[in-house]
Amino acid sequence: MINSSIYIQSQQEVFDVVIVGSGAGGGMAAHTLTKAGAKVCVLEAGQPFDPADPKDMTQMKWPYESLRRGSSSSLRNFGDFDAAYGGWDIEGEPYTRKDGTKFDWFRSRMVGGRTNHWGRISLRFGPDDFKRKSIDGLGDDWPIGYDDVKPYYDKVDKLIGVFGTNEGLRNNPDGYFLPPPQPRLHELMIKKANKALGIPTYPSRMSMLTKPINNERGQCFYCGQCNRGCSAYADFSSSSVLIKPSAATGNLTMLPFAMAREVTTDPATGLATGVSYIHTGTMQEYTVRGKIVVLAASAGETARLLLNSKSSRFPNGLANSSGVVGKYLNDSTGASRSAIIPKLFDRKRYNEDGVGGMHIYTPWWLDNSKLDFPRGYHIEYGGGMGMPNYGFGWGIEGLNGRENFTRDGLKKAAGGYGATLKEDYRRFYGAYVNFAGRGEPVVREDNYCEIDPNVVDKYGIPVLRFHYKWADYEVKQAKHMQDTFEEIIHAMGGEPMGKKPGAENNYGLADPGRIIHEVGTARMGNDKNTSVLNSNCQAHDVKNLFVADAAPFVSQGDKNATWTILALSLRTSEYIIDQRKKGNL
Amino acid sequence: MKRRDYLKNMGLSSLGLAVFNPDEKAIENLELGKTAVKRPNGRTQEEAEMEARLQAEVFLNKHELDTITILSDIIIPADKKSGSASQSGVTAFIEFIVKDKPEFKTPMRGGLRWLDSESNKRFSKKFTEITAAQRINIVDDIAYPETAPKHLSQGVSFFTLMRNLTATGFYTSKMGIADLDYKGNTPNQWNGVPDEVLKQYGLSYDA
Numbered sequence: 137m138i139n140s141s142i143y144i145q146s147q148q149e150v151f152d153v154v155i156v157g158s159g160a161g162g163g164m165a166a167h168t169l170t171k172a173g174a175k176v177c178v179l180e181a182g183q184p185f186d187p188a189d190p191k192d193m194t195q196m197k198w199p200y201e202s203l204r205r206g207s208s209s210s211l212r213n214f215g216d217f218d219a220a221y222g223g224w225d226i227e228g229e230p231y232t233r234k235d236g237t238k239f240d241w242f243r244s245r246m247v248g249g250r251t252n253h254w255g256r257i258s259l260r261f262g263p264d265d266f267k268r269k270s271i272d273g274l275g276d277d278w279p280i281g282y283d284d285v286k287p288y289y290d291k292v293d294k295l296i297g298v299f300g301t302n303e304g305l306r307n308n309p310d311g312y313f314l315p316p317p318q319p320r321l322h323e324l325m326i327k328k329a330n331k332a333l334g335i336p337t338y339p340s341r342m343s344m345l346t347k348p349i350n351n352e353r354g355q356c357f358y359c360g361q362c363n364r365g366c367s368a369y370a371d372f373s374s375s376s377v378l379i380k381p382s383a384a385t386g387n388l389t390m391l392p393f394a395m396a397r398e399v400t401t402d403p404a405t406g407l408a409t410g411v412s413y414i415h416t417g418t419m420q421e422y423t424v425r426g427k428i429v430v431l432a433a434s435a436g437e438t439a440r441l442l443l444n445s446k447s448s449r450f451p452n453g454l455a456n457s458s459g460v461v462g463k464y465l466n467d468s469t470g471a472s473r474s475a476i477i478p479k480l481f482d483r484k485r486y487n488e489d490g491v492g493g494m495h496i497y498t499p500w501w502l503d504n505s506k507l508d509f510p511r512g513y514h515i516e517y518g519g520g521m522g523m524p525n526y527g528f529g530w531g532i533e534g535l536n537g538r539e540n541f542t543r544d545g546l547k548k549a550a551g552g553y554g555a556t557l558k559e560d561y562r563r564f565y566g567a568y569v570n571f572a573g574r575g576e577p578v579v580r581e582d583n584y585c586e587i588d589p590n591v592v593d594k595y596g597i598p599v600l601r602f603h604y605k606w607a608d609y610e611v612k613q614a615k616h617m618q619d620t621f622e623e624i625i626h627a628m629g630g631e632p633m634g635k636k637p638g639a640e641n642n643y644g645l646a647d648p649g650r651i652i653h654e655v656g657t658a659r660m661g662n663d664k665n666t667s668v669l670n671s672n673c674q675a676h677d678v679k680n681l682f683v684a685d686a687a688p689f690v691s692q693g694d695k696n697a698t699w700t701i702l703a704l705s706l707r708t709s710e711y712i713i714d715q716r717k718k719g720n721l
Numbered sequence: 722m723k724r725r726d727y728l729k730n731m732g733l734s735s736l737g738l739a740v741f742n743p744d745e746k747a748i749e750n751l752e753l754g755k756t757a758v759k760r761p762n763g764r765t766q767e768e769a770e771m772e773a774r775l776q777a778e779v780f781l782n783k784h785e786l787d788t789i790t791i792l793s794d795i796i797i798p799a800d801k802k803s804g805s806a807s808q809s810g811v812t813a814f815i816e817f818i819v820k821d822k823p824e825f826k827t828p829m830r831g832g833l834r835w836l837d838s839e840s841n842k843r844f845s846k847k848f849t850e851i852t853a854a855q856r857i858n859i860v861d862d863i864a865y866p867e868t869a870p871k872h873l874s875q876g877v878s879f880f881t882l883m884r885n886l887t888a889t890g891f892y893t894s895k896m897g898i899a900d901l902d903y904k905g906n907t908p909n910q911w912n913g914v915p916d917e918v919l920k921q922y923g924l925s926y927d928a
Contacts, residue, residue: 183765194763196906199893201763203772204821205814206893211768221765318913324924357908484918489905523906524898529888533866533881549865553796553884558900561888565901 151177151389153712154411154426156396156441159249160698161685161705162432163374163382164292168709170387174716177424178379179394179413181433182221182245185252185375187365194219194364199525207526213242215525219252219365219373220244228594231436232601239467239585239602240649241436247392248375249434250652251698253363255493256342256371257516258298259695260289260703262307265576268691272510275579278690279662279671282309288703288710296372296702297349299491300341308499314346316495317358320488322480322519322569323496329627330498335515335620340497343372352381360522362492371492391424393417396437397597399429399445399454399681406449408681414595428712428721431658432684432705435465436585439657439687440600442668443587453587455675460668461658463584465604466692468653469513469575470646471614471637473621475630476535480567482543488520500575500694509612512694513575515620521566529561536560538631568633571624573617576694577610579656583648604648614645653697655689673708680721684708775820785833787849789815792836793887795860803900806891814890825882832879839876 152174155162162178169176185192194217199206202216209216213223222245231241244250263282269275286309293312302310316339319327327337344356344366353376354368362371369376382388393416400409400423410425431438439462445454453461493516500512535541536557537550543563548556588601618637625632637644661667664676673688675681684705686697693700715721760769781789793806793815803809819825836859840848844855863869863876864884891897919925 190762191760192763197763198895198898198906200810200895200898203775203817205818205889207818207822209768209771209821211765211771217763317911318926321914321918321922321924324914324919324926325922328924358911359906359908479922484915484921485902485904486915486918487904487907487909488911488914489909490911521903521905523903524892524901526889526893528892530885532884532888537867550867551865551881551884553860553864554798555800557884558797558800561892562901565903 149425150410151175151424151426152716153177153428153430154179154424155430155432155684156411157249157431157433157437157685158247158379158390159244159374159432159434159685160251160701162430163248163251163378164702164705165430165432165684165709166382166388167378168706169712170382170385172713173387174713175387175389176382177389177391177426178382179396179411179424180247180249180390180392181395181416182247182249182392184392185219185221185246185248185365186380187219187252187373187376188367188369192219192365193367195361195367196359197364199523205526214253214363217361217364219246219363220250221246229599230591230593231599232588232591234586234601234603237603237605238647238649239465239604240647241600241602241654242649242652243434243437246375247379247390248373251372251374252365254373254698255516255696256344256362256491257493257497257696258300258341258343258372258699259499259514260309260311261285261693261695261700262305262309264307265691265693265695268511268576272504274510276659276661276690279660279667284671285700285703285707288707289699291706292699292702296343296377297345297353298341298343298699299339299346301339303338305499311341313341314349316340317346317490319495320490320520321483322477323494323517325477325479325628326517326569326624327496329624333623333627335498335624336501337496337498340494342491342493344491345370346491353377356491358487358490360489360492394422395595395597396433396441397421397444397595399431399441400425401445401447401450401454401678403447403449406678408454408678414597416595419595428680428682430682430684430708430712431687434685435654435657435687435689436600438683438685439465439585440587440598442658444598450677455658455668455677455681457677458665458668460666462586463581464579464656464659464690465583465585465602465654466577466579466656467604467648468651468692468694468696469577469606469610469613470572470651471617471644472570472572473618473625473637473644474568474570474633475625475628476564476567476633477569477628477630478540478567479629481541481563483521483566485521485566489522490520494518507616509609509616510578511576511609511613513573513613513617514694515617516572516574517569518572519569524565532557532560532564534633535564569625569628569630571621573614573620574651574653574694574696575610575613575617576692578607579691580607585657602649606642606645606648611642611645614643618643653686653692655686655692655697658683658687659690660688661690672711673704674711682708682712775817778820780820780826781816781829784847784849785830786812786816788833788836788847789883791849791856792860792883793890795856796884796887797891803896806887809891809894809896811887811890811894814894815886818886818890825886828879828882832876832882835875835879839873
């Protein structure tokens with residue numbers, strides 16, 4: 137029964153480490169620390185999730201097994217089979233925006249967090265990505281460099297598994313790769329077009345097991361559905377790959393339905409003593425005590441927790457004597473375009489599901505000193521004969537009236553009905569390709585999140601208020617993406633879909649937050665006046681408080697954040713173990 | 722991780738916290754005298770409850786659904802390769818989807834009314850009551866957006882919505898997926914594009 141009476145219930149057990157969040161950062165910290173013998177408690181605001189449990193499993197389901205044929209709902213924003221419980225708007229958990237600016241915030245409320253549905257694109261930051269200020273004078277350098285993180289990237293590659301190829305690229309470093317899957321047909325066409333244009337194309341680097349790496353996890357069987365979670369645990373998600381083996385050590389207490397409210401501190405010493413939380417099912421309040429606290433709740437939630445953990449000793453929030461908590465928030469830039477390739481009409485059918493995502497990609501290949509924007513982007517490619525889903529066939533009246541789109545080369549009237557329309561759907565199936573740029577923004581102090589002074593969520597926890605604007609740099613970068621996409625489309629003999637995005641809509645630049653790579657709200661640095669954490673992701677102000685998600689990032693890179701979150705969390709966890717052994721914690 | 726492992730793991734802790742499981746919601750509902758919604762596989766408890774509410778809701782009436790069946794079979798008729806839209810279950814799909822995506826409610830209801838009104842103007846009967854040839858007389862005027870008479874533009878918008886929903890409903894059905902000859906959603910070993918296809922397009926893996 138739900139008990140509506142609220143009371144604080146303090147527990148007797150003191151854990152070695154309390155971790156908030158079970159995504160990439162929290163999972164890696166839990167894995168490293170429990171394996172080392174520490175008694176760890178992980179708080180997760182969402183519900184349990186296991187992609188191999190029939191109750192949770194959506195892998196291999198057909199669109200007709202969904203009432204809405206796989207389309208999105210308010211409870212599953214990326215489609216009815218996608219492994220993300222939560223979304224852009226969660227009932228009873230609002231966030232706000234300031235001064236008419238935009239920021240959309242995606243939250244997964246489940247064990248494993250957003251790693252359950254993510255794209256599995258597993259890119260290391262390169263040497264330049266840690267030292268951008270030294271290169272172009274903008275933003276800030278990290279207090280660490282590639283050489284500091286490389287050993288941890290290496291360990292992550294081997295522990296989790298990632299496919300790719302060693303290409304010897306300076307800023308896209310080599311790693312320990314499993315064999316990559318062969319390109320699909322449209323990917324070979326893109327590769328050929330890119331070669332003619334001087335745009336490099338390489339096998340993608342993604343965390344699916346194209347070969348088995350241990351007895352606990354299976355091998356990829358090429359259903360192309362990684363975003364649904366893998367019942368064979370053949371792709372990386374924190375829940376399957378990190379939390380599960382952590383629990384097997386017997387050292388993990390995993391608490392789902394635990395929404396963290398504040399980090400508690402000792403008024404005398406200023407040290408963290410644990411985390412107070414509300415049980416989302418019973419609405420009862422608890423405090424879990426720990427000798428060390430690790431925040432890995434996502435860049436947004438970690439900043440919110442720190443800012444909400446106010447006391448007379450920490451009036452601006454915990455670990456915030458610098459006033460930097462919440463600032464330097466940034467998300468990847470993103471712009472996209474799709475096209476249809478007439479050469480692919482009436483194509484031969486075969487199974488090309490492959491892995492869940494692209495088999496090739498293009499890392500940033502140009503010199504920004506010769507361009508009108510300072511930072512790069514990579515290109516992700518999509519297309520092929522995928523499983524039909526809600527939206528299939530939509531908008532055919534914009535296609536089937538085009539010149540030379542009929543089998544006999546004649547022009548027919550757009551739209552229509554009947555047997556010939558049915559032929560058009562068959563003919564166009566599998567002939568689409570799409571292009572998505574993912575780029576690095578320039579970090580700004582005035583892109584931030586803070587506590588909204590007036591709004592609380594249903595648990596009574598003050599919510600985040602975002603203030604975020606793109607600069608001219610990012611808009612120009614998006615323009616370059618659009619021009620590049622059209623070049624590739626034309627070189628493939630394809631026809632772009634829709635109107636080319638232009639200045640009137642920032643060249644299709646996605647609104648801040650939409651790429652779901654938010655980083656940087658508790659950045660690391662050597663100067664405690666301009667950063668929240670030291671180079672080990674330890675709070676300058678509170679020595680037993682650490683951050684293990686993307687909040688410590690000083691800059692975004694044009695790489696997806698997950699592999700760096702994992703490497704830094706592992707590095708921080710090993711630092712914690714080392715400091716405990718030395719008696720410093 | 723299996724749910725029981727979480728629970729076991731919780732049991733190992735000395736916290737003695739109350740365990741909350743989504744399935745408990747069903748028990749709680751029973752205690753409150755509400756009808757319990759069973760959580761089907763692949764759905765969360767919240768989703769199961771939302772879908773039960775949607776399925777219980779009645780929006781389109783029998784006449785509207787009959788009209789949708791006729792229209793969808795004009796858009797996707799049976800041919801040598803597969804059956805028609807209604808045979809694949811498109812009517813039931815549209816019945817649900819307009820409740821699930823309320824932005825379709827008024828365009829669908831109003832569009833069907835528009836169609837009956839146009840049918841009445843031309844043939845003094847509802848769309849369901851006119852002959853097949855008379856139906857095509859109307860459909861031909863609203864099925865081609867680029868050449869349709871301007872004064873029928875609302876009918877064109879409605880027919881475009883019907884075409885989109887019919888196509889999506891048909892090609893995401895078992896029948897439509899077989900019609901497209903989609904070969905995937907089955908465990909396999911991806912070894913690359915078949916040789917004859919590479920040859921057809923003049924491509925190779927060595928280039």
